[in-house]
Amino acid sequence: xxxxxxxxxxxxxxxxxxxxxxxxxxxxxxxxxxxxxxxxxxxxxxxxxxxxxxxxxxxxxxxxxxxxxxxxxxxxxxxxxxxxxxxxxxxxxxxxxxxxxxxxxxxxxxxxxxxxxxxxxxxxxxxxxxxxxxxxxxxxxxxxxxxxxxxxxxxxxxxxxxxxxxxxxxxxxxxxxxxxxxxxxxxxxxxxxxxxxxxxxxxxxxxxxxxxxxxxxxxxxxxxxxxxxxxxxxxxxxxxxxxxxxxxxxxxxxxxxxxxxxxxxxxxxxxxxxxxxxxxxxxxxxxxxxxxxxxxxxxxxxxxxxxxxxxxxxxxxxxxxxxxxxxxxxxxxxxxxxxxxxxxxxxxxxxxxxxxxxxxxxxxxxxxxxxxxxxxxxxxxxxxxxxxxxxxxxxxxxxxx
Numbered sequence: 044x045x046x047x048x049x050x051x052x053x054x055x056x057x058x059x060x061x062x063x064x065x066x067x068x069x070x071x072x073x074x075x076x077x078x079x080x081x082x083x084x085x086x087x088x089x090x091x092x093x094x095x096x097x098x099x100x101x102x103x104x105x106x107x108x109x110x111x112x113x114x115x116x117x118x119x120x121x122x123x124x125x126x127x128x129x130x131x132x133x134x135x136x137x138x139x140x141x142x143x144x145x146x147x148x149x150x151x152x153x154x155x156x157x158x159x160x161x162x163x164x165x166x167x168x169x170x171x172x173x174x175x176x177x178x179x180x181x182x183x184x185x186x187x188x189x190x191x192x193x194x195x196x197x198x199x200x201x202x203x204x205x206x207x208x209x210x211x212x213x214x215x216x217x218x219x220x221x222x223x224x225x226x227x228x229x230x231x232x233x234x235x236x237x238x239x240x241x242x243x244x245x246x247x248x249x250x251x252x253x254x255x256x257x258x259x260x261x262x263x264x265x266x267x268x269x270x271x272x273x274x275x276x277x278x279x280x281x282x283x284x285x286x287x288x289x290x291x292x293x294x295x296x297x298x299x300x301x302x303x304x305x306x307x308x309x310x311x312x313x314x315x316x317x318x319x320x321x322x323x324x325x326x327x328x329x330x331x332x333x334x335x336x337x338x339x340x341x342x343x344x345x346x347x348x349x350x351x352x353x354x355x356x357x358x359x360x361x362x363x364x365x366x367x368x369x370x371x372x373x374x375x376x377x378x379x380x381x382x383x384x385x386x387x388x389x390x391x392x393x394x395x396x397x398x399x400x401x402x403x404x405x406x407x408x409x410x411x412x413x414x415x416x417x418x419x420x421x422x423x424x425x426x427x428x429x430x431x432x433x434x435x436x437x438x439x440x441x442x443x444x
Contacts, residue, residue: 353383
């Protein structure tokens with residue numbers, strides 16, 4: 044249940060993004076609806092003026108036309124341009140151009156605005172019918188958006204920017220807090236484990252020395268040697284835990300002897316694991332790399348153990364290979380390849396998450412801790428190079444030379 048809740052918490056980013064998108068669309072829809080209504084209101088005013096202008100033209104009442112223009116049109120807060128039937132400007136209001144200026148240069152500027160407005164909003168034709176019922180076009184009224192409509196058009200984009208910035212800051216803060224909490228938990232867990240292991244290990248080592256000193260135990264020298272090896276290994280594991288969260292010593296050293304020791308250790312243990320697994324060594328000479336031996340051994344051992352667990356067949360193969368990532372650079376790769384069950388594409392992005400495990404009694408901490416050791420302590424990379432269901436997986440470590 045806890046694992047399910049943890050995985051659901053990882054979807055927080057997706058949920059937050061989805062809510063933000065919905066809010067953005069709602070704001071855009073609502074603001075565009077208001078803009079549409081205001082434009083319709085502006086058009087109603089223009090159409091009313093056009094009808095009255097037609098009636099005044101039919102009655103040849105210049106006084107009414109001038110009154111409408113002065114008292115209605117000039118009082119509007121959006122740009123209006125009256126043109127003749129050939130779309131040459133006669134009058135205009137609401138432009139940053141003096142309406143009394145009729146020079147050729149000014150008229151050309153207004154014509155350019157007419158062409159621009161024509162692409163945005165259909166003009167309103169001023170027409171009337173003569174005595175024979177023929178409709179005659181007197182001119183056109185072009186109009187644009189008021190300052191209020193322009194601000195409303197840009198308002199949602201400003202709001203989107205503010206909301207987006209807020210969400211970005213929230214996500215960065217959330218991730219930073221989450222990462223700090225995880226780091227604190229990891230460090231506390233590993234140091235407490237090292238502390239708890241220290242006391243019984245010291246006791247075991249003391250008892251082992253007492254047993255070895257007794258003459259009657261001379262016949263069990265081989266078994267005692269193996270016990271000593273295992274106790275020393277537990278001591279090494281405890282030392283590894285104690286280095287998590289500390290400034291571990293990292294120095295430049297040869298990678299090959301380290302891999303050879305790990306391979307030799309597993310080859311001694313393989314006959315007792317109930318599987319016929321063969322470890323193939325494809326190690327090529329590579330430049331020395333900066334690493335902490337104790338922690339790096341832990342990573343390799345963890346990856347080999349995962350490879351062994353993934354092999355469900357009676358016989359399996361694990362290949363360990365090294366080489367240069369790029370011949371022009373000094374980055375080194377270590378590949379650990381198995382012919383196990385593989386990892387599905389759905390699970391590839393979560394295998395390094397703490398809590399993910401395919402084992403019934405697994406904690407799901409091994410790969411996450413291995414990735415932290417490689418990337419945070421060694422400034423390298425741990426990734427899934429390739430994986431196919433039923434064919435196996437290749438894990439790749441990249442270290443800088």
